[in-house]
Amino acid sequence: MKDEILCNFWRRYLQKSQQAYCNRPAGETIKALSVCDSSTDMDSEPEQPSLLHFLSVSESDGDLQTDCSYASSVGKVSESTSVCSGSVDGSLYVRKNRKEKLRMSMPMTLSFCYMALLWLKEPMTLSELLRFVVEGHIPYFNAYQHFPEKMKLYGLDLRIFCVESWPVYEEVYNKMVELAAFLDLPRFPDITDNCFLHPDVLCMKYLMEANLPDELHNWTYRVVKKTSMGEADFLTLTPGNKSARKVKYDVLAAAVIVVVLKLLFLLDDHYEWLLSDFSSERKKNNKEGEGGPYFEFKKWYKVIKCTLDVEQKKLDEEKAKYLWKCEKPLFYSVKKKSKILRRRQMVENLQNQFGKLSGSVRPAGRPNPSSFQLSWSEENTDGSCFHGHSLKGILQEKHGLLTAINTDYWLCTDKLCNEKLCGHLAHYREEDFPKSYHFVLRLFSFLLRIQPSSIHEEGYWSHCLKLLCSWPGCVREDMKGMPRCGSRHR
Known part of the structure; x- marks a missing residue:
């Protein structure tokens, strides 16, 4: 403050x-x-x-x-x-009243913080802010235990500050947009190409964290350039402008990477594996040391799936074991103080005993916050890092330029919803889509701690559809003629 x-x-x-x-x-x-x-x-x-x-x-x-x-x-x-x-x-x-949405609350506090970060163009996305909250780096759960003695909470105030649910990305973001309009704020400072929140910069960050080749950044740059998503007028928040789309910078960058992977590998549970075999054959015929190792989607999938399963299980266990009660118990009277302290001591003793029996050791301290959740080093000799791998195994040269061998693209829907009526442009159900596509969405949803449907919807948005009308090999169809889920066209 x-x-x-x-x-x-x-x-x-x-x-x-x-x-x-x-x-x-x-x-x-x-x-x-x-x-x-x-x-x-x-x-x-x-x-x-x-x-x-x-x-x-x-x-x-x-x-x-x-x-x-x-x-x-x-x-x-x-x-x-x-x-x-x-x-x-x-x-x-x-008191609950649907008409009054901008009441102060703990999620609204996060909206205030993110709005200030966005105004200052600080190198922190909303997903990072919420992750730091969940990891305990930012006081949010049981924040009142950090209050000074003269700010003790009593009565109904406890219901305001006692939070027993994880912050939701959509709720915090939508409140921030409403709050900026309510305050009549002017246009926010422009998001330019040298800003951390620009898609080109965020795509580079997420490509590194997803252990994908560095060369993919050239393709994400082309997508951003072709769809005009990198322009300041598109990226900058203008409160009160209902016609302008509100950009979720981290979700947009992840969606751009997913679109590029579909353009290059199709992700239909068939073609990406054929490209992996094709790239492997090309690597055998390639002269040793020329252009670095060729990227194979199959090997990348195996490495990422193993790591993602371990990290997801660890995250689920941490959430399941999370204690919503604060370390510093609250007592409302002198009579109840001794009873609450005894109960708290009993809980701690039981936790220590169960920890010794299960062999689990409590961490000595909370690790420092990091912008990266997954780190990959090219110095590893096990071949688990794909940053320096080349895409030449899946590209072909035409007129002196490297273009994609794949000429197909599936649009994965038969009908676009009215966003004003249901709140979503396109719906996502896992069983309706290829497993490879769902795996990629699952990877980025883990990195951003959001639902896969959010990335799917962002990638399906109209600016990305403009790309399909101009990409070589794609048919120019109007919105009514789009193929059904899982189908593709040339």
């Missing part, structure tokens, strides 16, 4: 939602306020009856025994109302 950009965003939010930095008529009642409105605005100096009304609608806890500095400023309150039942507007924030 001390950051200049984020602090200004927060102040603007308080003013736009009339929670602070605004003038309010004296004696305004709670019924005239929205969910975002509250009497916490100290500048407006609301009258005492209004404040007492706020306290009366909050849930009280008679066992709470603590000092409440705010009570002295309020004056005398009735005995039936607990001054330590939480913040004055706590009951308003936990």
